[in-house]
Amino acid sequence: MNVFYRLQSNSYNITPSFKSFSCEFNSYEEALKEGEEYVEPGVSAFLNPNDLYNYYWEYFNECEEIWENSKEYILVFKGNFVGLGGDNEDCAKFVKEIERISIINFIKKIKNNL
Template sequence: MKIFFRVQQRAYEITPESVSWPWLWKSLEEAKQGEIDRALEYIVDDELIEEIEAIEDLDERWETALEKAGLETGIKNGVSCFEDPEKLVDYFESRGGVDDEIAYVLIFKGRFVEVGEDGEDIAKFVEEVERVDWSDFKANIDMYIEKYVG
């Protein structure tokens, strides 16, 4: 198991079942519906579109739409994070930083899954190690590197 660093919104907790989706959407359900809408744009058979739209269960509708359109999901089986804390800081500073009122840095143990679309690591969360305010993390990055990276 490795140590990973993630900016985590205070509004919800990460669990081992957590997944990541593109920032365009605010929830997993919204991400799945967005992917359904995108998939339907690739399908030319009106009857098939109607069949997919008639599926009541969101997960089944999502899986069917992606399969019929021949698309892969952007939803990742793990959470976006960085093994390198400096890359986390660079990534978020290039996007305007992080508001301590909204989010914090979650340091956790996890298992690497893959590299995400923005070059970030995707890891399966296993266990929380520490929570740190962004401003403290950024100001003391060398200490966190020494403590967790070596």
């Protein structure tokens, strides 16, 4: 089991039974009807927090005011690596939440460690 980092929306929670699907669909079932390539066995995440930061670099480097009221956060969780996603990101089967970090605090933490 490893620790993973994921940009997560407040609009839904990740659970051990959660299955990922391409964002062009409204549900896992809808994506599955179109074919297996549109679904993932786990969730997109990163083993290395710096990789998450680099993946979303442009997104994270927007104005700080955006992040103060953001409905997103960084989910840190324990999980099992299951493969690579469509953008070559790690995919993990979620097991247990460790913590939630605000995006502003995540950015500060990464920049302090560079």
